[in-house]
Each structure stands twice: as structure tokens, then as C-alpha cells.
Amino acid sequence: MEEGAAREGLSSEGIAAQLRVRILEGAYSLGQRLIEMDLAEEFGVGRGRVREAFRMLTGEGYLEFVANRGVLVRCYTRAELIEMGRVREVLEGLAAKLAAEAELSGEMRQELEALQERMNVAEAAGDYPSFGAENRAYHALIERLAGNKFASAYIDRVRIPLIRVQMPPADVAESIGRSNRDHRVITAAILNGAPEAAEAAMRAHVRAGNEHVARLPEAVFSAS
Incomplete structure (x- = not known):
């Protein structure tokens, strides 16, 4: 199965898992904005599924929502x-x-x-x-x-x-x-x-x- 076809069935949990690894490995910098539309296109899924992954990772402390900026890789004091x-x-x-x-x-x-x-x-x-x-x-x-x-x-x-x-x-x-x-x-x-x-x-x-x-x-x- 080609990569794009495999991603069509990727669940919100699967998307969250991949984003979690990227964050831990430093693929995203602290404070970097994650674009819902771009990720939906990359993973070949609807934006709602990416939005749910964002919700999961926000609850876990990986991401944060900042008004007028969107969803960011969370920084801590x-x-x-x-x-x-x-x-x-x-x-x-x-x-x-x-x-x-x-x-x-x-x-x-x-x-x-x-x-x-x-x-x-x-x-x-x-x-x-x-x-x-x-x-x-x-x-x-x-x-x-x-x-x-x-x-x-x-x-x-x-x-x-x-x-x-x-x-x-x-x-x-x-x-x-x-x-x-x-x-x-x-x-x-x-x-x-x-x-x-x-x-x-x-x-x-x-x-x-x-x-x-x-x-x-x-x-x-x-x-x-």
C-alpha cells in the first residue's frame, strides 16, 4: 500500500502519535505554530481529525492554543x-x-x-x-x-x-x-x-x- 493511501485511514490517535514523536524529537521548535490545513493535507485526512489530535495533545501538555495565533508547540516558564x-x-x-x-x-x-x-x-x-x-x-x-x-x-x-x-x-x-x-x-x-x-x-x-x-x-x- 502506498504511503498516501495508508494515511487516508489514519485516526486522530494516529495523527497525535506522529505529532508527539515530532515534538519530542525536536522536529518542531518551541512556540512553533502548527497549521491544521497543512497537516490535514499531509496526512490525507479531514481537518476535523487533525483538530481532534490537537485537542488530545493540548490536554497532554504538548500543545497550547493562543488567541489570535492558533495552536502552538507549548512553551513553559x-x-x-x-x-x-x-x-x-x-x-x-x-x-x-x-x-x-x-x-x-x-x-x-x-x-x-x-x-x-x-x-x-x-x-x-x-x-x-x-x-x-x-x-x-x-x-x-x-x-x-x-x-x-x-x-x-x-x-x-x-x-x-x-x-x-x-x-x-x-x-x-x-x-x-x-x-x-x-x-x-x-x-x-x-x-x-x-x-x-x-x-x-x-x-x-x-x-x-x-x-x-x-x-x-x-x-x-x-x-x-
Whole structure:
């Protein structure tokens, strides 16, 4: 089936999923306006279906509607990100604790070890895009290992904006090194079945990221 034909049946959920990936991967810049008509033409669907996808992503925090401007990739203020970071600290700490308490299968342990190794490789190469992608996969895996759907739902809501913060190039190498040192401690605690250590390490990891957000230049954030 040709691409255009496949897209004719794309649901609002499918459109939202594709736009979500684009936003997370930086295909759209913060504050960029998304044009309903252009996307309807691209996906080969009616504008109502795109409008519904916009509604979904607005509810999830990826997009925002601004009067006289339309639908934009959402920007966040520094204060909003710091407030969300405090919530993430608690929730992601809980997820790490639950993952360490779980009886992990051999396959799950191998998956965690493999993800850690891929982050190690990306760190050594200074490959920030790859490290960012593996970092997202790592935190998502810990949520999955934790096995608590409510924690996962809330974590996802407060993690979205932080993913979209673009760090100054000078901060990238330091950030990767610090982040992955934390990851290695968290990974070891989960694999060793040490819930309290896993929670403490994850909370410290998220807290350090929050402190970094507090030091970023103002140009990174929404002015509102």
C-alpha cells in the first residue's frame, strides 16, 4: 500500500502519535505554530481529525492554543518546570523503588542492562541525540518495570516539558556525564533489588536536573 493511501485511514490517535514523536524529537521548535490545513493535507485526512489530535495533545501538555495565533508547540516558564520537577522527583523515585522491589525476569534484567550500555556508548561518543533518545527509553523502561499505571500516567504528564528544553551546547557534555553517572547508580540498585537505594538515587538524579533547569539562561523559557 502506498504511503498516501495508508494515511487516508489514519485516526486522530494516529495523527497525535506522529505529532508527539515530532515534538519530542525536536522536529518542531518551541512556540512553533502548527497549521491544521497543512497537516490535514499531509496526512490525507479531514481537518476535523487533525483538530481532534490537537485537542488530545493540548490536554497532554504538548500543545497550547493562543488567541489570535492558533495552536502552538507549548512553551513553559522556568517556574513551571521547577514545580513539575519537584513532582517528578517524588514520582520517579517511587517508580525506581517499585522496579527494585519487583521480581524481574532474566529478559527484563537484560533489557535494563542493554539500555544502560547504550547510554554508556552514547556518553563516550558525546552523541547527545542518541543519549537523549536512550535516556527517554531508560526512564520509560523503569516505569514499565515498576508496574504502576497511575505513577506512569502522572510521570508522563510532568516529564513532557523537560524533554523539550534545549540546553546550551556548552552544557551538553557535562549534562550527559552527570546524568549517566546517576543512571549507573540507579541501574545497579534496581538490579541488586535495593528499593531504598534506587529511590534515593533516582530522587537525587531528578533533583540535580531540576537544579540545572534553575541555572539555564532565560532565553530557553516562555516569557509568560
